[in-house]
Structures are given as structure tokens and as C-alpha cells.
Amino acid sequence: MTLNIERTDKEIVIKLPINLKINDVQRMLDYLSYKQAIANSLASQKDADELAISVKKGWWEANKDRWPDLTKK
Numbered sequence: 196m197t198l199n200i201e202r203t204d205k206e207i208v209i210k211l212p213i214n215l216k217i218n219d220v221q222r223m224l225d226y227l228s229y230k231q232a233i234a235n236s237l238a239s240q241k242d243a244d245e246l247a248i249s250v251k252k253g254w255w256e257a258n259k260d261r262w263p264d265l266t267k268k
Contacts, residue, residue, distance in 0.1 A: 199210040211220065238246075259266050 197212060199208075201208040201210075
């Protein structure tokens with residue numbers, strides 16, 4: 196398996212073997228997109244964790260009626 200990386204003035208070109216699973220390539224691209232998105236972020240990991248908890252709680256409050264069996268105690 197040969198991986199080639201080339202840098203030009205405007206981009207980095209990565210050549211991958213054709214036998215790689217497309218899902219693995221997509222996961223790698225998703226990770227690179229994530230890294231690019233957070234590159235200039237001033238948020239800390241604690242900020243991100245608190246936001247995730249808040250979003251999940253808000254989502255659950257808005258959607259818990261869709262799964263009544265999960266709310267029974």
C-alpha cells in the first residue's frame with residue numbers, strides 16, 4: 196500500500212490506493228474537516244463538553260414524547 200503526499204503552492208494532494216474502503220476515506224476526510232473547522236477556535240474542551248451536554252439535554256426535552264417507553268420509571 197503506497198500513500199503519496201504532494202504539496203503545491205495552493206494545496207496538498209494525497210493519493211491513496213484504490214483498494215481502501217470508501218468509509219475509511221470518508222472518516223479521514225471528516226476528521227480533516229473537523230480539524231479545519233476548529234483550527235481558530237478559542238473554545239476549550241470544557242466549553243465543548245458543556246455545549247454538548249446542553250444540546251443533548253435540549254434535544255431530549257424537545258423529543259422525549261416520541262419515545263414514551265424511555266421516560267417510564
